[in-house]
Every structure is written in structure tokens, then in C-alpha cells.
Amino acid sequence: MRTLLSFPFRLLHILRVLTRHDALAVADAMGVYPALVKPLRRFSRRKAEGRPGQKLARALGELGPSFIKMGQFLATRADLVGEDVAGDLAELQDRLPPFSFEEARDLIEDELGQPLEELFEVFDRTPISAASIAQVHFAVTRPSDEEVSASQEDPQDFLAEDAPEAPAAGREVAVKILRPGIEHAFERDLQLFYLMARMIERSQPPLRRFRPVAVVELFENTVRLEMDFRMEAAAASELADNFADDPDYEVPAIDWERTAQRVLTQTRLTGIRLDNRNALIEAGHDLTEVLRKASAIFFNQVFRDGFFHGDQHPGNMFVTERGTIAAVDFGIMGRLDRKTRYFLADMLLATLARDYRRLAEVQMEAGYLPSDQAVDTYAQALRAVCEPIFGRPLNRISFARLLGQLFKLTETFNLSVQPQLVLLQKNMLMAEGVSRRLDPSLNIWILAEPLIIRWMQENRGLKARLQHSGETMAGALERLPETLLSVERTLNDLSENGLRLNTGTAGRFPRHNGAGRWALPVGGLALLLAVLALLIH
Known part of the structure; x- marks a missing residue:
């Protein structure tokens, strides 16, 4: 009861802070509660400096630990807040x-x-x-x-x-x-996040595709693990x-x-920050070799292991005196199962062949593109995004712009984005940024080319596909007796009692609408586009 009574005062404080920093500019741009946000902005007449994302970052920093973590979380969800705001939130200083x-x-x-x-x-x-x-x-x-x-x-x-x-x-x-008291503060603010997410879902139909409550649930799980x-x-x-x-x-x-x-x-562990170019040179490190090691580590985490560091900003990675790459802070990690990695590889092959029809079909086969969407139209959209990068030097390709265009596709086709792949995008952009700071003439994805070729041969070549098909068939044969028994029991039940569906049974049937599916993996596609060095370097 005490917590419920404190909600209005807490919300009022949050609104004051957001208004003081003109941080409602982000909500205004997203179309969140325009009837409330627009009058508040006009009434406050605040002219805070900076971009909308920078204003929001300053406000979240003032609101305390839970909001700082929410800002860092949103920095991984450019599909929700846009690429520019996500980039600004990534610079949110987590210092107290x-x-x-x-x-x-x-x-x-x-x-x-x-x-x-x-x-x-x-x-x-x-x-x-x-x-x-x-x-x-x-x-x-x-x-x-x-x-x-x-x-x-x-x-x-x-x-x-x-x-x-x-x-x-x-x-x-x-x-x-x-930090003492952080668990209590998180629980208090988490209830507010859920309240606001439910309000948005109920009253803002255009924003339902972002699934605000599911976003808060994911945030809750992420922070609980981190704590x-x-x-x-x-x-x-x-x-x-x-x-x-x-x-x-x-x-x-x-x-x-x-x-x-x-x-x-x-x-x-001690060393030099991965992005400190001058210090690395003064210490005698070969920058190309540093980037080669970093690119191999990144690729092996994602494709070989399917388990990657989810917060690989330069402050968490450094070069030791021995020349090794060291990492710290493993509170946020990402996972990609083998099936997802295989689909990413198939998308890479289709992209390299510039076969956009096949690229769209792969995503439909994976269940990422709903069957009610036109494959040809989606293939055309993919062509519009991918074609401009062919024939250009890699060091002149802006993957941030490419990601922004891919995110716009999700809005056009009413899709959302798989969180783990968005996390992968974030780390890909960080890796690319470090690469350009150390040596603008190099691209980190070119250095990973030998690993890419070998992995593709071992996992998506003809021999690998035949082996995978054999394993799939063997598994199906192994499950066949159990499947037949299940069918027999179902038929007997139908013959004795007729057809009845309860909630649990209905829940096991596959859903064919877009809301119940994992969404378009634009993050994985962006990563795959990044390794177009196979063709264009």
C-alpha cells in the first residue's frame, strides 16, 4: 500500500526531471502520449542543449541507478528508440x-x-x-x-x-x-516501468508492435541476472x-x-584501453595485429560458440603488456543457438550472391518473416538496402546508416527485432568503431575472412548440410515410436470423447500471426552484411 501511494509522487518527480532536461523530446518523436507530451514540452519551454538522446541520457543519469540501467538497456534497442538515440544512450555515463x-x-x-x-x-x-x-x-x-x-x-x-x-x-x-540498497530501488522503479508499459500498450495502438511489457520483462530479467x-x-x-x-x-x-x-x-588484469591508439603505439603494439586478434575473438564468440560478451565497449576491453586482448565485466552476455547461427550463415550466402529473393525466403523459412507478408515486396526492400554497399570501399561504408535502414524495414513490415540479435548489432558497431579509431584504412571484418570461410565450409557446405540432414532424420526416427503412441492416444480420446480443446491444448498449436513469432533478425543480417569483405575488398 505504501508503495502504491508513493507512485504519484515518484511519477511527478520523474516528469519534472524529464521536463527540466527536455528529455520528452524522445517520447515526442516516438509518438508516445502526444496529448500529454506535446503540451508539457510547450509549457516548460525548456531549451536544453544537445540531441534528444543526449537530453534523455542526462535525465536518466539524474534519476538514479534503475534509470541508468534502463538507459543502457535501451541503447541496445535501436529498434525501439532509433539509431541516433540508441547511440547517444550508449554514451550514458554509469558513474555514481x-x-x-x-x-x-x-x-x-x-x-x-x-x-x-x-x-x-x-x-x-x-x-x-x-x-x-x-x-x-x-x-x-x-x-x-x-x-x-x-x-x-x-x-x-x-x-x-x-x-x-x-x-x-x-x-x-x-x-x-x-551497491547497498540497489535491489530495493530496482524493485520500486520496476513497478513504475511495468505501469507505464501497460498504459502504453492499452492506449497507444501504434506502439503495441514494440511490446512494451515484454521489453520491461526482458529488462527485468537482464538486470536481475546482472545483480x-x-x-x-x-x-x-x-x-x-x-x-x-x-x-x-x-x-x-x-x-x-x-x-x-x-x-x-x-x-x-591490467592493460591499455583497446581504443587508446597513441598509448598502444607508444607501448610497441602492432595495431593491425591487435585488430586481427579482436576480429577473431569477436567472430569465434558469435559463430563458433554462440556465446558472446554483450557489453564490449572499449572500457571493458584492453591490450595487456603481452599483447593479448583482455576483457572484464560479464554481467551482460548474449547467446545464439546453432539453428540461428545456421540461418545467419544462409542469409550471408544469399546476400553475397545478391539473391534477395532467396534472402527473403530464408527468413520466411526460419519463421522470422510472417507468411502473410509478400516475399517479392520484402525482397525488393532488401535489395534497396543492400545494393548501395556493393562496389564501395569498406572503410567508406556506414554500417550505422545501414542498420538504421534495416530498422525502418521492421516498421514497414510491422515486425519487431529479436533482442539477442539487437545486442549483437550493438557490439558489432562498437567493434567497428574501435577498428576505425585504431586504423581508418582497415575494416575489422576483412581481418576475420579466413575464419568466416572456414566456418562456412565446415558448417554450411554440402558435406555439413548432408550430415545435418542425416542427424535430423535420425532424431526424427528416434522419436517416431513416441510420436505414434501420442497419435494413437489422441485418436482413442477423440473416438471416446469427441473433439475438445482446452486452453493448454490450444496454446500448443503454432501461431501464424506476426505478434507470436520471433521477429526479423535484422541484427544478424547487419552482421552478415558487415562481412561482405568476402566479395568487395
Whole structure:
């Protein structure tokens, strides 16, 4: 009841902040509640500087952690807010004042069940970073009992303003600590997000295709996973296993003994930000080799493993002294199942052949393009988007513009976008941006060409297709007895009781309208277009 009563006041505060920054410009452009938004903008007469997305980013930053996370989430959904706004939200600074060392100590001790002094030999009081969900401290683990000398130092000495050199037996680590109170704040604001999403769905028919409630549900699931550091630790561990034999990629090792739901301890990695061109050159790194490694890592994560880092901005990736590419922050990860990767490959083959009819058919066969849409018309639209890039130097192709055009197709054909593929688009654009900053004459997708060719041969060549067909047939034969028994039971039931459909039974029938399907994978198509280096470099 108390939460419900606070809703109007919270909404009023949000409206004030949005109005003060003229952030309602985004809602105005999207056509959200024009009867309310337009008068509010005229009444406020605010003339804040910057583009609509920049205004919204400033407002969300002021509204606090939950809204900062929502802004970062929307930065991955250009299909909802547009490419320009998504780009501006991607620059949203996730920096907040740090919480106190005493709060950090209490949380660590509550989560790990031991005094801080027994866990760490050195623990830096000052955090290295403080964001909306967590802050990070550098520390050095305490050696095992066998390695601890008989003479113990004063336990308070280990709390250093500037952490000293690590003891020989200790390990340098980074300790990530959940921000106190963030879970409660998230729950409070989440109810508001759901309320606004339901209001939009009920009163704004043109916006229903974006499925606002489903968007909030996805946001909720994403942030809940991000706030459980055991899940982030598991993601880092899985990624490290996938690249165990790759000397070019480094993922921090997880200290599971010092990791819990609200505390994550991992090996401390150091290096130069991936986009710091001058520093990389001064350190003696070959920029072409750096890009080659980065492109191979990106391709292997997406196509080989179907499990990729979902937030690969330059602040999360750097080049170590040894020349390896290192990554941190695994709270957001993306997955693509094998079937989706195969369809992406088939779309690539059709695109490379400039067979837009086949490209449209592949998407219809995959269930991405509803059967009530005209294939020929859609193929024509694909041609209009793809043809202009052929024959142009890759370093002059704007994939941001291409993505914007692809997103417009989703609106024209009343489709939405698969979230994982939109996440993939975001990371593709980040990779491309880093590539151009390091060497404008190169394109990161050209460097991945050998991997692309080999993967296509191994997975979508004639031999691979025959093997896949054989496996599919074998699986169908294996399920045949169970299928026949199921059919027999259904027929017996029909003969005894007649035809009856309950809600559960009806729910198992396939839906043929656009709303019930996974939508057009324009993100995957954009990635595939990015590797057109196979033909045009």
C-alpha cells in the first residue's frame, strides 16, 4: 500500500526531471502520449542543449541507478528508440558517487561469512570505479595458513589508502561489490516501468508492435541476472573455457571462495584501453595485429560458440603488456543457438550472391518473416538496402546508416527485432568503431575472412548440410515410436470423447500471426552484411 501511494509522487518527480532536461523530446518523436507530451514540452519551454538522446541520457543519469540501467538497456534497442538515440544512450555515463568503505566491509563479511582481514592481505579503501549497480576495489588475497608466518601483522595495517605490493603468496584481485540498497530501488522503479508499459500498450495502438511489457520483462530479467554476481562469475568461467586454447584472449579467473551473490572476486588484469591508439603505439603494439586478434575473438564468440560478451565497449576491453586482448565485466552476455547461427550463415550466402529473393525466403523459412507478408515486396526492400554497399570501399561504408535502414524495414513490415540479435548489432558497431579509431584504412571484418570461410565450409557446405540432414532424420526416427503412441492416444480420446480443446491444448498449436513469432533478425543480417569483405575488398 505504501508503495502504491508513493507512485504519484515518484511519477511527478520523474516528469519534472524529464521536463527540466527536455528529455520528452524522445517520447515526442516516438509518438508516445502526444496529448500529454506535446503540451508539457510547450509549457516548460525548456531549451536544453544537445540531441534528444543526449537530453534523455542526462535525465536518466539524474534519476538514479534503475534509470541508468534502463538507459543502457535501451541503447541496445535501436529498434525501439532509433539509431541516433540508441547511440547517444550508449554514451550514458554509469558513474555514481562511491559508497563508504564501512558499507563495503559489512556487505563482504555478510556475504562471505568471514572477517575482511581473513579474506584479504591488502584491501584498498578507495574504489577504482563506482557505477549504478556496483563498485570495484583492488585487493590482494591472504595466503593460505601454511604460508602465513608465525608473526601476524596488525590486521588494520592491511587497509591501505594506496595498496602496497602484493605478498609473494597472495594474488592481486579485483573485488566487485553490489551497491547497498540497489535491489530495493530496482524493485520500486520496476513497478513504475511495468505501469507505464501497460498504459502504453492499452492506449497507444501504434506502439503495441514494440511490446512494451515484454521489453520491461526482458529488462527485468537482464538486470536481475546482472545483480547476481554468481551468474556473472559463471559467464566469465564459461567464456574462459571456450577460449582456453586461445593465447590471444584473456578472461580473469574467478576466485570462487571469495564470490557470492553480492560479491565477485576475480584476477586483476591490467592493460591499455583497446581504443587508446597513441598509448598502444607508444607501448610497441602492432595495431593491425591487435585488430586481427579482436576480429577473431569477436567472430569465434558469435559463430563458433554462440556465446558472446554483450557489453564490449572499449572500457571493458584492453591490450595487456603481452599483447593479448583482455576483457572484464560479464554481467551482460548474449547467446545464439546453432539453428540461428545456421540461418545467419544462409542469409550471408544469399546476400553475397545478391539473391534477395532467396534472402527473403530464408527468413520466411526460419519463421522470422510472417507468411502473410509478400516475399517479392520484402525482397525488393532488401535489395534497396543492400545494393548501395556493393562496389564501395569498406572503410567508406556506414554500417550505422545501414542498420538504421534495416530498422525502418521492421516498421514497414510491422515486425519487431529479436533482442539477442539487437545486442549483437550493438557490439558489432562498437567493434567497428574501435577498428576505425585504431586504423581508418582497415575494416575489422576483412581481418576475420579466413575464419568466416572456414566456418562456412565446415558448417554450411554440402558435406555439413548432408550430415545435418542425416542427424535430423535420425532424431526424427528416434522419436517416431513416441510420436505414434501420442497419435494413437489422441485418436482413442477423440473416438471416446469427441473433439475438445482446452486452453493448454490450444496454446500448443503454432501461431501464424506476426505478434507470436520471433521477429526479423535484422541484427544478424547487419552482421552478415558487415562481412561482405568476402566479395568487395
